Amino acid sequence: MVFRADTQKPTANQKKENIIKALRIAGFTENTEYPGMYSKTNNDIKTIVDITAGVSSYLYDITNKIKITGDDDAETLGKLSQMIVDAENGKMPTKSKPDLVVDSVTDDTSKTGDTPQPESNELEVFDPPEADEPEVGESPIPARQHKPPVESVELTINIVKKYINEKVTDEEAYRFIQLCKARHLNPFLGQIHLIKKEFTGMAKTVVGKDAFMEQAVRHPQYDGFEAGIIIKVKGKTGTEDRPGAFYEDDEKLMGGWAKVYRKDQKYCTESRVSMKEYNSGQASWNKMPATMIRKVAIVQALREAFVTELSGMYDSSEVGVEIESEEL
Template identity: 40%
Template sequence: MGQIVKYVANDGVEVRLTPQTVAAYVATGNAKADPADVVRFMATCRARGLNPLAGDCYMTVYQGASGKSVSTVVSKDYFVRTATQDPAFDGMRAGIVVMGKDGQLSYREGCICGRKTERLVGGWAEVLVRGRSVPSRAEVSLEEYDQHRSLWKTKPATMIRKVALVQALREAFPAKFGGVYDRDEMPVEMPEEPAAVSESAAAAAEATDEALESDVEPDDVESF
């Protein structure tokens, strides 16, 4: 039987995950995850206190020209909320990079860009951590991340600033954010984010897990 992982998520809810639950309700993409990938996903959820059944995160499995990639995807709010709760967090700044008619680049806080007088080319962010003399900084190119759909069409400055901020937060707190990504860092071909599991589906998942738990040895259940 598959391994059962039990833990209390950041929202205070007890979560029970099995490979069967992840495959049925959480995984998305154009390829099938290997059993080892699913176990790593469950371990990441447990370590980060994420509840995938409530929509905190999801697993993507994407088969592209360069091979298969498996990622744990969370929202920007998770990055910001978790970082600001860390005692070492000491502030952050973020903005956009624009090019004027003279060809000069300008680094600007916020997301205001003159569409007729300037060209948006990227985003930047800095995160300050107590005890470090140099802030963690990220600069990202709009051309590299623009997905040409959804909010990228109507709010490109907001979106590229968000990508830069997420990357700066990951560099500032690698132990917290290593191995997890924001949806807008992923390839264009990635599927849209799945909705949170419905109450009926969650109940079905819990019933399945309870049945599995009755058939496994104690050593197969990890509780935290």
């Protein structure tokens, strides 16, 4: 079925009503305890849409009790986001054939004079079509193309100062918001932090290691990494590169190393960092120095390998601050 939008621009209330109507057509139901929260469950995966303040959405794995991230998140929520945008403009979704996606009206119907009727009132917009198997001698085409994650949080200067850090200036809050938007980071999920302990001085923005990894593994050219520590073995000259973060009590931790591989590059991107340069003596460094220095090496190698995606993002250890619930 095709649909047409009204020529008159809808008001804010009309947009919200249209979104609710579209969600109901798509099989979403409203949470009785939390009005404005709509959800739909499919194979233990719950899609949740919150329209209480703007529109935000995410996926939740009921079995493992975790929020889903990665390409599946972007693929599914991207279709949902498009459905919501269409609904705001009065375009209601309908059930589509397996090889089609819900789209706006085209000129095809004007040629035939007929408007196809819906097969049912249930929307199927969340399962992308499977990629065809490549023929013999044909290079396989990636099933998914690189797409940034859909933003699921709306930030304003007031929200930043009220819920994230009240000590920052409006300018610092604005820069923080722009970085979140550019890198698709959500501070309420612990992906990015705005640190400022006093009203004087400058705020520092730090990103958790998991956020670096998530950005990298989503890239179609990402091809894995190796990482470890640099140690000096007692009685031996020189240093030794060791995978992981384990070393004996009689060995001296000298630094960390990491190698990141890309499918489109002949050589890996390597980073080697020194304990002398980064050991701040803070709690995390005293408790788990090998893990911390390995993390610094990983972050630096990832940023150098994916400059476009990760520039402007720094780990807490690189800027000399420590955050609560340090991501390692």
